[in-house]
Amino acid sequence: MAQIAILTRKCTGCALCVGNCPFGAMEMKDGHPEINAACRVCGICVKNCPEKAIMKLETRVASVDKTQWKDILVFAEVSGGRLHPVSIELIGKARELAAPLGWQVKTVLVGSGVAAFAEELRHYGVSEVAVYDSEELSYFRADAYASCVEDYIKAVKPSVVLVGATSLGRSLAPRLSTRFHTGLTADCTRLELRENTDLVQIRPAFGGNIMAQIVTTNTRPQFATVRYKVMDAPSRNEAASGRIDLRRIPRSVQESRASLVSVTPVPPKKSISDAEILVVGGRGLKKESDLDMIRELAALLGGDWATSRPLVEKGWTTNERQIGLSGRTVRPKLIITCGVSGAIQFTSCMNASDHIVAINQDPDAPIFKVAHVAIVDDLYQVVPDLIARLKEGRV
């Protein structure tokens, strides 16, 4: 970590640094420069200050002995009385990553009555299922859950910890990475493991314009969250493997500063991430009522419907129906996009679908780069025609 500091006793207030900063990160206040949030710590101001009144301060990052950390730990999430399927997907990915290094895959379950799920996890090739099962953990309190996972991490020292990018996981993972003073990459879309055990955490960055490769070089464990439906789920083994480790609840759980005031159960909702067939409307739709034909086509195919972000921004639907970086990741067997251009923020969250059919009147639309079937035509011709054919049983 580096930062820029200004030595006010040396600064003459010449304001040269304000003009030199390419990011507009220097502002004059009361005759002296101040650094704002736009600073990229590029050091141009340091080099050009005639009074040597600006310094770059480097903080040395503590590093750990990486050889002491091995294996991969998956946080197995139980919420609403069910094992979240993202946990199984993460176990599959963890096994794939661990195999070349001869590492093991371990899981940790936290909650009340969760011991029952430990047996099920043993059918996915894990070497150990750690269980923190207590009444005190009957609802999610981030600090108490973090204390349990922290306890297990300290006991087994995994090199990598994978957590589902669910509401619960997004609250838990940063707390854990802070406790270990180590890195966390949220919403990874790909993971690779180098021979030196550094996890390459790949995810879209800068509004989806680049795929960043993020590596935690000095510290362990390496925390990553991954969204549901991004990784392949492994098949369930008939035979169970691995041991169940019933863990003692750490004392710090009782010191949790969160307490339950009330619970309002949210009725279970169907998510577009679970759909096997999806019909998607994009900005090519001219008016809100045109979504009716998208819904009708979806219903005739026995599927669900979704949209790109502009339709959510117009208020035609809610974020729960939005595919993309700021919406949901989907991976259906069949997806039909209608009037969607195929921006990276959209395609990166649907391009693993089995069959992609794209309808767009622009032959150069980027959506055709990921489509298996490209229909270059007016959606107002194609969609009603498909609906008519399905109704007549001609498809």
Ligand SMILES: Cc1cc2nc3c(=O)[nH]c(=O)nc-3n(C[C@H](O)[C@H](O)[C@H](O)COP(=O)(O)OP(=O)(O)OC[C@H]3O[C@@H](n4cnc5c(N)ncnc54)[C@H](O)[C@@H]3O)c2cc1C
């Ligand atoms: C940080 C960030 C996050 C984002 N997150 C998301 C996200 O989660 N989801 C998302 O969708 N976007 C997201 N975006 C926005 C994204 O960049 C695009 O702007 C958006 O996906 C475009 O939506 P669209 O394809 O529906 O609209 P457009 O890009 O406007 O495309 C409309 C398409 O319809 C076609 N068309 C028009 N009329 C017809 C017709 N009659 N028949 C056939 N085709 C027709 C046009 O040729 C065009 O290709 C994000 C952007 C940023 C910066």
